[in-house]
Amino acid sequence: MNGRLGGWLRGRLGLDVFTHLAEKKEVPVHKHSFWYYWGGMTLFLFGVQVGTGILLLLYYRASADEAYESVRFIMTQVHFGWLIRSIHSWSANLMVGAAMVHMFSVFLMKGYRAPREATWFSGMALLGLALAFGFSGYLLPWNQLAFFATKVGTDITGDLPLLGPFLKRFLLGGEQITGGTLTRFYGFHVAVLPAITTALLGLHLYLVQFHGMSVPPSVEAAGGPRRSLKFVPEFLLRDSVGWLAALGVLGLLAALFPWELGLKADPYVPAPPGIRPEWYFGWMFQTLRVLPAHVLGFEGEFLGIIAIGLAAAVWLLVPLLDDPLGRDRRARLWTAVGWLAIAYVVILTGLSYR
């Protein structure tokens, strides 16, 4: 940013603040540095979602009579419509995957320790938003799979104690899944969730910037990282290699496995065999499938939902429960909990495909 135009822009836009920040930001280098790339990867895929999502908005029609037909129109008539929609669907899945890798690696590297509790909380909220995006977006093509996935998902909400029935009605916009539900989910998907996400993402990125990158306890104990990379341009260039690869993978997946549309939703056909939710809900799906009808006098589904809720709450609160230094017995216990959680999610997700 030199020359007259550069100087003019610097003065008008206050660019020095950003130049200063960019120069200051560094990324520690140690044997676990690989995991630092996954937050950026999630962010990149989110960008892809925003871009392809805006494009889809130009043709999509949110009503029970037209939604399915408009998505079919996108897939069959619009130039590269199949590509844009398939990338949107694939990128959604990869984004949740990247976010989960990011979360589990932060958990195992104990990046949530003081003073980064709020970073962890905002990250968990963002993951919740990503799942909400996935759940609301899943209904929009108005196909059979979407219809029953939404039915099961909202019925689970209805089983929550106290607020459940209210929340279910709030989500559905009534007692049953109707065109009204579709409009509502569409509103959540393209307006409400993006607005909340923008604010939270801003907070999350600000906190990462403010606290700097966390270093795992093992590296801290060994006297801290020996070396660091400048974020601009060294780390960013490495980041962009990953992003480029992700873009290639997305194109490949979309071309080889274009996202299916299935049959149009009809409230008066049975749930089709082989129905399942998106893979990232698979472990919860499998948990609810294997629980018997009654456990200790409670309905199995109710107990399952409560157990998953409690586990999520404990997971969320780990920054307050773990040892701040990350070295004593308590810290080892939480590391074990992290590995157990990964094993549970991986194994049950696998089983849900049987």
Added chain:
Amino acid sequence: MRRRSFLDWLVGIFGTALAALVAYPVARFLVPPKIPEATTRRVLAAQPDELAPGAFKIFPFGSRAGILIRDADGGYRALSAECTHLACTVQYRKESHSIWCACHNGVYDVEGRNVSGPPPRPLEKWVVHVTAEGVVVELGARA
């Protein structure tokens, strides 16, 4: 009280009142209105010869879904088609003469009793009348 803190209080109170004034209608707007619905007690579920023995259909029963099964001997049975586990729509399986939910592999017998898998309760059983106009299903006996 000093004038300054009095004004602070006043601004606080008016500010809160204003926020509540905006938030209340927004919150009420977000909650869908309850639409009173006539309770359906009786529907025409199928035409006289619509179902062959061993076949089934899902039919609308008010805002709910019902399943009408025709037995091998020609008789009919009607039940709620909403799985008692997580509300998916069930289907009849001729080979095993049972009712099955594809979502989480719940199985009921044709009387609607939950036999295996996660369903915690039986399906609601309805009464069938075969009339000249067709197969009529009515609320009534429960399983």
